[in-house]
Amino acid sequence: MPEFGIREAEKTADRGGAREHPSDESLAISVRDTGSTSAFGVLVTRYRARITGLARKMMGTGHADEADDIAQEVFVAAYVHRASFRPGAPFKPWLYRIAVNRCLDRLKSRARQPHITDWENAPEPITRDEQEPLSNYLAGELDSVLQRAVDALPVNHRAVFVLRHIDELSYEEIAEATNQPIGTVKTNLFRARAELRRGLSGYLSTDDGMNVQGGSPQ
Amino acid sequence: MNCNESDTLMQRSLDDVLTKTERTDLDLHLQSCAACSRAFAEYRSLTRLVRGWRLSGPEPSANSQAFLASVMNAIEHTPARQPSIAVQCLGVGAFVVIVVLAIGYLTPAVQPVSSMVAVPLHPMGMVDSAISTLMTIPRDETQSIQSWISETQTGLPLNLAAWTAVAINGMLIIARILSRRRKAMAGGSHA
Numbered sequence: 001m002p003e004f005g006i007r008e009a010e011k012t013a014d015r016g017g018a019r020e021h022p023s024d025e026s027l028a029i030s031v032r033d034t035g036s037t038s039a040f041g042v043l044v045t046r047y048r049a050r051i052t053g054l055a056r057k058m059m060g061t062g063h064a065d066e067a068d069d070i071a072q073e074v075f076v077a078a079y080v081h082r083a084s085f086r087p088g089a090p091f092k093p094w095l096y097r098i099a100v101n102r103c104l105d106r107l108k109s110r111a112r113q114p115h116i117t118d119w120e121n122a123p124e125p126i127t128r129d130e131q132e133p134l135s136n137y138l139a140g141e142l143d144s145v146l147q148r149a150v151d152a153l154p155v156n157h158r159a160v161f162v163l164r165h166i167d168e169l170s171y172e173e174i175a176e177a178t179n180q181p182i183g184t185v186k187t188n189l190f191r192a193r194a195e196l197r198r199g200l201s202g203y204l205s206t207d208d209g210m211n212v213q214g215g216s217p218q
Numbered sequence: 219m220n221c222n223e224s225d226t227l228m229q230r231s232l233d234d235v236l237t238k239t240e241r242t243d244l245d246l247h248l249q250s251c252a253a254c255s256r257a258f259a260e261y262r263s264l265t266r267l268v269r270g271w272r273l274s275g276p277e278p279s280a281n282s283q284a285f286l287a288s289v290m291n292a293i294e295h296t297p298a299r300q301p302s303i304a305v306q307c308l309g310v311g312a313f314v315v316i317v318v319l320a321i322g323y324l325t326p327a328v329q330p331v332s333s334m335v336a337v338p339l340h341p342m343g344m345v346d347s348a349i350s351t352l353m354t355i356p357r358d359e360t361q362s363i364q365s366w367i368s369e370t371q372t373g374l375p376l377n378l379a380a381w382t383a384v385a386i387n388g389m390l391i392i393a394r395i396l397s398r399r400r401k402a403m404a405g406g407s408h409a
Contacts, residue, residue: 036288044286049328053272068285075289080296146271154233163266164233171233197260204263 024091033083040082043091044075051165052077052101057162058103060151063110070106074099093176096169100159100177107155142203149199156180157192164189219247224254229260310390314383 022030024046037118038166048071055070085094088153131141150158159178174189175182197204219227227244230236236244248255 008259037293040285041290044289045282046283048282070291072285072292073325074291076296079293081287114309142267146267165265166272171235189233193229193232193261193264194225197257197264200264200267201260204260206263207261 002026019163025089027083028094029087031079032087034087035082039077040075041099043095045054045080051095054096054099054162054167055103055208057147057150058158059098060147063105066106070099070102074102077102090173090176092166093169093173096163096167096173096177097179100163104159145203146196146200149196152199153192153195157188157195160185160188161192161196219243221251221254224251225257226250228254228258231258232265233262306394307391310387314387317383 022042024043027039027043030036031043037207046151050069051074052067055067055074059066059070074095078095081098085091119192150161153161156178160174163174163177171185171189174180174185178185180188224244224247227236227240227247230242231241248258
């Protein structure tokens with residue numbers, strides 16, 4: 001297997017237009033057509049953090065260590081199945097589809113396994129370091145609460161919610177990534193938000209002093 | 219607008235996909251409905267909370283180059299999903315040989331005509347019955363016809379089976395080669 005020169009791939013993958021910053025799609029076509037590992041390396045570098053983050057949020061509390069393994073599996077599967085990437089299609093939903101399927105497979109296999117609480121290796125309860133600013137501590141606490149609330153969502157709702165809010169995919173991209181109609185995506189997303197709003201009502205502000213015209217949250 | 223419709227518009231507003239008219243309608247409803255106004259504030263608060271959550275979390279454990287190297291290493295050691303074309307052709311060829319031999323040994327055509335019992339479904343059985351009608355033909359002619367039929371019976375099924383098998387095998391190999399070539403054109407070969 002050839003060495004992967006990422007900079008060379010970035011310069012050569014897109015022969016027309018933006019040579020220094022080839023699009024994901026042009027790199028994906030290069031990988032698909034030639035098996036170029038250098039172009040693939042660029043894609044891995046670009047998407048690694050996002051795929052790892054998605055896996056971490058999807059797998060839930062106490063399973064963050066699986067995220068790197070899942071990310072590796074996702075990229076290996078993407079390379080092995082590169083011929084299934086359709087020219088003209090966007091790369092991101094294609095890659096996310098592989099990632100979502102991997103996460104769902106893991107969650108299903110976890111659901112089949114008998115649950116055994118490992119008290120020996122159970123994480124310590126969150127305690128505040130005296131030197132840590134209170135705001136940081138509270139932010140960490142809120143993140144933890146939110147993660148637990150997301151863990152409690154049905155898997156389909158969780159996947160759609162994470163793809164929309166963590167990875168900022170559009171409805172169409174989520175539909176492609178989860179292989180669902182756009183209507184189902186919206187239904188699942190709206191239900192997920194409604195469930196989270198109910199579950200986290202004690203943590204949410206009821207007065208932000210803004211109306212609809214006040215600006216987009218995005 | 220009722221509160222259910224308002225909820226849908228609130229959620230679409232979070233995704234920034236409301237039309238101008240929908241925005242106005244929702245704003246009017248929120249001004250007159252305290253429950254929806256509170257719900258909308260909670261949705262917005264949730265969105266802000268999630269934005270902070272998105273940015274949180276530890277950095278990936280391995281650095282980029284190490285991760286990339288491990289991915290490439292895993293790719294390199296991923297077993298091929300299909301055996302090589304040579305192995306596939308050998309497999310198909312072996313199967314074909316077995317089929318040909320089986321047909322050759324099992325067919326009644328290898329038995330002498332005299333020992334055969336006419337089998338209605340076997341075309342050669344019908345030939346046999348035709349032979350008996352030919353017995354009225356003078357002996358020399360009958361013998362020559364019978365020997366010709368016997369030779370044909372011995373050779374024809376085997377030849378047919380063999381050529382059919384060879385043709386199928388050839389088609390399979392050609393189809394496989396074309397499929398391989400098409401995949402290679404579409405990205406099967408390494409850079």
